[in-house]
Amino acid sequence: MHKGERSYRGTVYDTSYIPRQLLTIVVRDINVQITIDAILKSAQTGNVGDGKIFVSTIDDSYRIRNGEQGDTSLYNKID
Numbered sequence: 001m002h003k004g005e006r007s008y009r010g011t012v013y014d015t016s017y018i019p020r021q022l023l024t025i026v027v028r029d030i031n032v033q034i035t036i037d038a039i040l041k042s043a044q045t046g047n048v049g050d051g052k053i054f055v056s057t058i059d060d061s062y063r064i065r066n067g068e069q070g071d072t073s074l075y076n077k078i079d
Contacts, residue, residue: 008048015049026058028074 006015027035036053044050063073 013048026061026074028071 006013025035032055036055039053060070061073062069
């Protein structure tokens with residue numbers, strides 16, 4: 001195999017020209033599984049290159065505009 005080629009189940013694919021996108025999505029804990037399910041439903045084709053979902057924790061978040069911290073900085077409150 002040459003650089004940019006990958007083998008999957010005995011078939012060699014040229015991966016040097018596959019367009020890639022990185023999405024970073026931060027959601028509240030209660031919305032994690034809903035978000036994962038929505039991505040899987042809309043993006044899964046069953047073909048090589050469908051991508052991966054990584055789930056990690058965010059220690060804290062701040063809304064710079066008004067100094068809100070934590071969960072409240074991730075959504076707009078309705079007064």
